[in-house]
Amino acid sequence: MLLNIxxxxxxAAAEAGSTEIVEHxxxxxxxxxxxxxxxxxxTALQLAAITGNINIATILLKAEADINAPPAFFNxxxxxxxxxxxxxxxxxxxxxxxxxxxxxxxxxxxxxxIAFAEQNRQYAAKSLADDLYAKVLxxxxxxxxxxxxxxxxxxxxxxxxxxx
Numbered sequence: 001m002l003l004n005i006x007x008x009x010x011x012a013a014a015e016a017g018s019t020e021i022v023e024h025x026x027x028x029x030x031x032x033x034x035x036x037x038x039x040x041x042x043t044a045l046q047l048a049a050i051t052g053n054i055n056i057a058t059i060l061l062k063a064e065a066d067i068n069a070p071p072a073f074f075n076x077x078x079x080x081x082x083x084x085x086x087x088x089x090x091x092x093x094x095x096x097x098x099x100x101x102x103x104x105x106x107x108x109x110x111x112x113x114i115a116f117a118e119q120n121r122q123y124a125a126k127s128l129a130d131d132l133y134a135k136v137l138x139x140x141x142x143x144x145x146x147x148x149x150x151x152x153x154x155x156x157x158x159x160x161x162x163x164x
Contacts, residue, residue: 006037006041007037007041007047008030008034008044009025009030010034010044011034011036011042011043011044011047013044014044014051014053014056014060015044015048017051017053019055019056019059022044022056022059026059026060026063032045032063033064033069036071037072038072038074039072039073040074040075041072041076042076042077042082043065043066044056044060044065045057045061045065045069045079046077046078046082048060049079049083049088050077050083050085050088051086052083052086052091053091054090054094057079057091057094057095057098067079067095067099067100068100068104068109077112077116078100078109078112079095080092080095080102080109080110081112081113081116083125084114084116084117084122084129085116085117085119085120086120087120087122087125089124089128092125092129093132096132102132102136103136103140107133110133113129114126114130
């Protein structure tokens with residue numbers, strides 16, 4: 001136990017950065033999604049995010065860890081929130097690239113992440129979270145209005161021919 005916060009073996013290995021133990025436990029059939037303890041607990045992926053260990057996060061995601069797992073009931077953090085709170089810039093970018101959902105639940109994960117970053121004086125991480133949120137929002141809006149594909153419908157003329 002760490003500060004009276006119980007951790008499973010996988011969670012403790014992820015927090016300690018032990019790639020070998022994480023891989024061994026996963027190979028033995030341990031779930032990458034073991035739930036956190038209720039008070040200040042965290043999933044293995046959340047602990048890897050908090051410590052900034054992208055290698056362990058990658059291993060856990062390959063084992064189907066839930067990138068958007070909810071935080072522990074008391075004093076918990078999602079993976080993105082924990083990375084942002086602790087200024088883990090590379091991890092923040094990695095998590096968003098892997099599918100951390102900053103828009104779900106009325107942007108709750110994003111809003112909590114920037115609040116934690118401010119409380120912890122991680123201003124660069126807060127700024128990056130703002131930038132990542134803006135990019136995710138723009139890409140989501142572009143997908144909604146169909147700008148991520150072709151603009152010309154199959155029965156519409158190619159407007160480029162008007163200029164030839």
